[in-house]
Amino acid sequence: MRIYRTFLAWVPGMLAVPLLGQPQIGGGACSTATLSGNYSATLTGRGFTSGTIFSATTESVGSVSFDGLSKIMFTLTNNTNKIFNTPLTLSGTYSLQANCIGNVSITSGDTASFMLQSYNQGKNYLIVGEDGVYQFTGSGDLLPATCPTNLTAGSYPINGTGFGLSSGALSATFNVLGLIQISGTSTVAMNVSLATNSGAKSISATGSYTVMPDCVGTATLTDSSGNSYTLSFEFTDSTGEDFIIASASPAGLFTATGRPL
Numbered sequence: 217m218r219i220y221r222t223f224l225a226w227v228p229g230m231l232a233v234p235l236l237g238q239p240q241i242g243g244g245a246c247s248t249a250t251l252s253g254n255y256s257a258t259l260t261g262r263g264f265t266s267g268t269i270f271s272a273t274t275e276s277v278g279s280v281s282f283d284g285l286s287k288i289m290f291t292l293t294n295n296t297n298k299i300f301n302t303p304l305t306l307s308g309t310y311s312l313q314a315n316c317i318g319n320v321s322i323t324s325g326d327t328a329s330f331m332l333q334s335y336n337q338g339k340n341y342l343i344v345g346e347d348g349v350y351q352f353t354g355s356g357d358l359l360p361a362t363c364p365t366n367l368t369a370g371s372y373p374i375n376g377t378g379f380g381l382s383s384g385a386l387s388a389t390f391n392v393l394g395l396i397q398i399s400g401t402s403t404v405a406m407n408v409s410l411a412t413n414s415g416a417k418s419i420s421a422t423g424s425y426t427v428m429p430d431c432v433g434t435a436t437l438t439d440s441s442g443n444s445y446t447l448s449f450e451f452t453d454s455t456g457e458d459f460i461i462a463s464a465s466p467a468g469l470f471t472a473t474g475r476p477l
Contacts, residue, residue, distance in 0.1 A: 246316035252284030261350030364456035378470025
């Protein structure tokens, strides 16, 4: 799959600034090897028409691997306002200067340019950029050495942002707050409140989940009206108690973070 493209006027100017001309941050502590290993990844994009009307969104969660030399690969589950739950692999090259700022060039799966920043001694990163259709922002944390094989039963608060949909078109913006409730077996419930520009809404849905050996989980839920929701998780600790999540349904998309109650 190829991510669609738009270009905001400020982005090319920002990306054109020579990296060597940027100010030193953190005393020159970084190199390309600072980012090495597997990290969680959120990557969200906003598409605009030529009249600067917000017209499209793409929201992905998953992981990214840095080889410590120059190679980078994102392994994501992607949701857009048109297509849900699509595997997406992006690969290319990256580099980091001594000031912990660098760049990413994606050449497979899409053609995109990003600015990259590492912090917390290489345990975290931030990324912004564009591919000619979307303006992107993203971030991630170093993943645990071992992934959860099952999840601890309990309630997990989540919060995030999203967009309402109507026949695939963006119809609303909202913030989401609520709980993901995990059983000790394979059942899951989602009870969240949405603060939208057209009033408050609530979602209560139940279903089942699966955990895979690469810190990834998926769930399919249904509410009392028969509406379906697909959840994609990336677990950011070895117990599965902290995670990033993306939800997709014909009524809307959101991304969020979760943690123990």
